[in-house]
Amino acid sequence: MPAIMNVSAFVTASLMLGAATTVVVAQSTPVELPQLSVYSPRVALQEPLGTFAMPVSALRFEPLVDVQSRNMAEGQADIAIRGGIFENTGFKVGALSLYDPQTGHYFAEIPVAPAMLTAPEILVGAENAVRGWNANAGTVAYQWKPVRTGGQVTAAVGEFATRRGELYQGWKSGVTFAGRTLAVDGAFAHSRSDGALRFSEHEFTRYNARVQLAGEQGQTDLFYGYQSKFFGWPNLYTPFANVFETENLQTNLVVLNHREELGDGDFVAVGGYYRRNKDHYVFNRGDAGAFNPAFGAAPGPSYHTTWVYSAGAEARITTGEVHWNSVVTFVDDELKSSSLTFGNYRWREHVKLAVVPERSWAMAEGRVLNVKAGAAYDDTDRNGAEVSPVAQITLDRVAPGVGIEAVYVSFAKSSQTPTYTALNSRASAGLFRGNPNLGRETAKNFEVGARGAFGGWSVTTAVFHRSDDQLVDWIYSTSLPNARTASAVDIATTGFEAVARYASKRADLVFGYTGLTKDADYGSMAVNASFYALNFPKHRLTAAAVVRLGAGWEVRMDNEARIQEENALRKSDDEAVISSAGVYFSPAFVKGLRLSVEVENLWDSEFQEVPAVPASPRQVSAGVSYAW
Template structure:
């Protein structure tokens, strides 16, 4: 019964926010009576449930266990370009940037891998522990993001709730998956104000892959303890993840079967605190260790292989201090220290310290009842012990109105700047030989974003739209020349991007719908006529549509469908069409005779689309699975 009244799209409107983000977001508690078919007597016995929105209909992948980045490929706010599958190797891009322009943050801290942005999304945390991702762009990315010039994918730690589940899954391509998750909470000394919790999970999966030499073997174990009160939440977390996967032309266009083995360890502390009036802060600290073993040819591994070990230590803080009813100060700071041991990246420095401080005062002006304007103007300071420092402007003006029927209207206009430095693969290897050729002359990348956004929020629908113009200078891209013996070369490029975003959400009687359209147009200058193709910066869709639907035909059945159609920019390395249509379908049956049991039939890439998401790298084929999950 409870699952029938928790609809993922119900609170999508709170997820889509073009210009709002809080260091310690307030939870939104809604009574279960918003669901259909719940009688009044049952309503009184149902607890308040925290409902979080998602930008896609589906929540879980088809070919492995769930991860924080699962199903982001259907999220209208990002473009996920995968090798094998998203959970194997995911390049997440935002608004036409590249994978290294996108940051991933948990709490107040941005998680980085100093070797390459390909591993930014290696986050060994069970999704039950995290909020739905917030996509930060423009002002919010400049304020809260670190070393991410275009956008950030931001997660918060959820309060632990007593619950658990066990899952078993099978599918085509010899796929099998097992997973167990459990969480327990209790009051301290009988006090309703303080409680503690413990949460843990173990997941594994393996398959032969959707194409030949596309096999995988994944394993993850994670756990945390939590102390929580009415005004604070403290989490201590440790997670371990081991992933082996193969794919033809995984990183190179030379028709070989490449493999990668990744081991990621993450130890993290996080504390959220609310105080005074409209004031809060969050402190995060983490240690991350990532080991990478890359093999160019699984048939001849000695021809070329590389071992990398990266270690990152970081502490970060973000918050908002309310001075009075009109004035507040938003702030964020992060210090990060990394180092790398590598068999192929030893021609340049192997450690670096990063510093980021941003301060953005905010002033609110009341115009009339339920209508106000908010002004924000501040700056961010970025520096490392290896690169020149940079000061970035952060500014916006937001008009917000709440109507008598509780509907809202929001218009925002912003100008913001952000900056970052290149990873070790781009700057630390050989500049004259090898599969991946570095460039030790790369400078600090800068991005400037001018944007106009409009949001309309009604009881049963919401529309978010934005038009932006972005200047990226000295952006690090990976390019290819037909006359070169290397697979990829790091080169700087200046790009101007015009973009339009439109996202609409609608709640119907027995269904929820989210649809979107994005338009991108780029003008690039590489200053090098020998470049024949771009793997990343020019690998973008000028036109992209998404459509997600959640349908409840009867109480025991739930159908979730995500669709994406794209028209990709032409690329000299891409084989096949420049258009693609992907569909992910999930049918869930909850037999009334067995409370807590769900049986899920799912298929991804329903039409067996072979589109190359990375030019020259084969696309995935279809994957089918059947999963039984028992909840308690």
């Protein structure tokens, strides 16, 4: 019965979107809205409801990304791509790969206002193996957006005493240096709420400042960001009833990034960053000073601080008929912890070098054959090195008469290292049990794909098979019912994904589908459930719509239907439909003003995105923004 209800809800939502699209055909010309930021062109709702916008916000309904949240995506989110786990996914801004060495749960702690970033690009397969770092499944990649003179202020209130505010201001000066114009921008954001569940309140604050020199041939950005996040949630990380945990995070980020355009697609990008993340974790807020069973270590709360110093470069340079794609990444990380003290080390250095030459040949009937092949080299001063081959063959302009633009086939190997929570948690006691002997993880990805355009629709598809060796997963066994254990698994993932997008003056529609199967081998480990590697959707369908009704009215809706792999720890159904919707009005008599009413989790789904972690209930909010 729940499955029928879920399918009915998704079909109903789709019919509503289709009907709305049909209705608007006869309407008048829509009011042009000021667009400071587009956080993702494949997602309808560009801003969250319960807090201010973060880079992770627009990934919530992204067709190529599965966000598994605790409290809300902006509270704590595990980002999975193509059936990978939260530590298989990387983040990249400009030439630099952002990273937290303690745990992948904090990879998405990026204290940058989305208004300063471009829409994300999802790197997979060969592209991820070359441009990504320490991320075997995929990378979410952003670029720094050029500064324009203008700003926006947003305020909103909602259920559970939720209130939030954001301010962004950019200023492009008339001062120039070597043909580059000086510009600055800054942003401030704050939100707080009593929370939808008992002990689920939050208080978030973010400050940003950036100086930019930009021209047609290049852009230099110097950025500083600070973000503090306090939030609670029942069973935030633990599978036990009536445990109320809290996180208190402070993240500092300093970035210097330069990109020089060389013409004809060639470029050089180089930069460096400093990141510090402080984490104060409380297992049970009702008795914060009591023994903390999480890590089997010292009593009371756990304190962790990580430092990352990184430099990197990325380039595409043409010599003769060969395009040289290259990436260099250096990362130095360090951990200081009151509880992650049982491993062999708490600091290390990483280096990656990748060189992939590329060449194209003209063929009959206007077709173009493109071949690129090379290798990446990864090493640390703690783990062995790995050489990873990369190759891709693409045939462009395959059959433009019938809409097929390109087909490709690729093979890519990549590797990464475990985080300190897996390496340094105590192996013999505690709720989270580590393994100091975990080694380098490798993945081999083979895929074929195509892209095309058909009757106003743009479509991309891919079939892939990824074999992960020694992937670090966290498992549950009835032989250790009070623990989750870091364990290496060999796992094969086979999948199909497709994204179809349609855009017109009246409506934008995006449909996505991902189907996955897995075959896992945990060796001699007795595994009754997996918190991450086997927590994946066998089928996931997304539908996003933006409908412009005219006279300043607009409707936006994101939908997701999924059939999840069964999991013994999940206390909800394995099938779900989750939707969010908003109605917006921009009056013509006040240019830049927008009023909104939004609903998160429209059907009040109780689906547990992470097994044993309660879902966020439905929430309604109303807001006003003004752009100039």
